Amino acid sequence: MDITDIVMTEFVEVDVDERLAKVRAKFDEQNPRGVIVTDDGAYEGVIGESELVKSRIQDDTKASVLMTSAPRVDHHEDIREVARLLVEGDVQIAPVFRGDSLAGIITGDAILTAVLENLDALIVEQIYSEDVINIAAKSTVGQAINRLREHGISRLPVVDDRGSLDGVITTHDIVDFVVRDHERQHKGDRSGDRDRMLDLPVENLMSSPVVTATPDESVEVAVQRMFDNEISGLVVTAGEGQQAVAGVVTKTDVLRALTFTEEETMDVQITNVELLDTIKREEIVDSITQVVDKYQEMNVMHAHVRFHEHKEKLRGTPLIQAQIRLRTSHGQLAGSGEGYGANHAFHVALDKLERNVLELKGINADKEYRGQLLRKLNEI
Structure with missing residues (x-):
């Protein structure tokens, strides 16, 4: 199966000199998986959500500084090969070319949607990541950002004093808060000061209750749950009351399984x-x-x-x-x-x-x- 029928011809595009404030606004308004960065119309790279966190929240940063090199994909490429390219490139979006012309984009979500019915042959236990990096509910947002950067991940299970699952904080939660903080500052409300934001406890931003999966569930069910809740990963739980964090399964894990x-x-x-x-x-x-x-x-x-x-x-x-x-x-x-x-x-x-x-x-x-x-x- 190739990707011809799942290429998206409508996508968000920004110039290499676009400022981060405007890029963030596009994420807030359109909630894309990423954006294509161009220079005088020529493809240069992509910007994903995680890059916004790594930017240290500098509004005057140019898009060219944040963009990531993503592989060029031919519009007739095999879907498994594209999944491999996305995973190896550590991106969720890639440009699709028809010859030398930019014809559209391909996303991880589009691939997963196309193969969803075939994922019932796998169970979560076969593909999820067991090496879990978590964070305490009383830790600060600044500590969460550092942990996300240090380990190159997009989500942290939040645990209470007993080590039980209490919530989850993601790059999306942080980006969403930063956007609202940015708007407050423009309105003259200094309560959204950056330093105070970094000192906030994680429990103020985390999502709870957590959308979870169990090791014995089919990957098809898990992915459908991600789509239904508009999230890119699930905390895998086990033990009494399903409150022990056993791992994390993400859309990237599923894309990797396709290879x-x-x-x-x-x-x-x-x-x-x-x-x-x-x-x-x-x-x-x-x-x-x-x-x-x-x-x-x-x-x-x-x-x-x-x-x-x-x-x-x-x-x-x-x-x-x-x-x-x-x-x-x-x-x-x-x-x-x-x-x-x-x-x-x-x-x-x-x-x-x-x-x-x-x-x-x-x-x-x-x-x-x-x-x-x-x-x-x-x-x-």
Whole structure:
């Protein structure tokens, strides 16, 4: 299936010199998944909602500073390949070209809508992220913004003193508050001062009750719930009263699942490939394969490697966070780490992944031994 029938020919467009205040206004008025940035009509990049938070709320910032490079997509491209391009580019919108002409845009939502009926074959447990970054209800909005930036995520489950789910705060919640704060300041109301906004407790902005999913639900049901509530992710809950935070499932997780293959060779996907420095894709694939081969009974269907750049640098080399997640016949396995440069960060994460793989191997070997011992005892 290609994307010809789901390309959107109507989209929001801003010039590279447009100021952030006007870009934010367009988000507030039209609530798009993103906007196309052009220079004298020529495509330059896109701006997503998360970039508004990363802008440090500077109204006079130009669009060119905030825009992200998004892959050009041909209007006849296969839908799975487009899903891969969006995930690897860490974007939810991409320009669609017919030859050299900008014909429209493709969004993650359009892809998910087109394949929705086919998602009943997956359950949430197979694709959700278990490494959850959360925040306490009494923490400040400023702390929430820093945590969102630091981990390159768009939502934080909010927990109470007992660790139970209390709410969720997203980049959209913060952007929406900033827009209202901006309007108050223009009306002369100084109660919306930026510093006071950053000092507000998270519970003042969070959404509650939270729209959630359970691990055993079908991905089709979960995605439909996202659409019904106009949100891009769900907190996955488990335990008594379904109040324990087990993970988060997002539309990006679902798009990533569309790229899974059942081929004998491991399918590896890399997000933010532009951060690769002295390490190449081939080395990443070979390194993960070597780790996986240490547990030959485990079959890996899909591997996802994500790089995220922090602002800190050492002799010009940025601090990078690397996350490796495997979808295997024995469940999900992950490893993460930080280092200066993608090469260093990847190998720190790889070491942690290897420990987790060997630990799983040891646990299963121990279970097998106990099983053999019990069988022998029964024969006595």
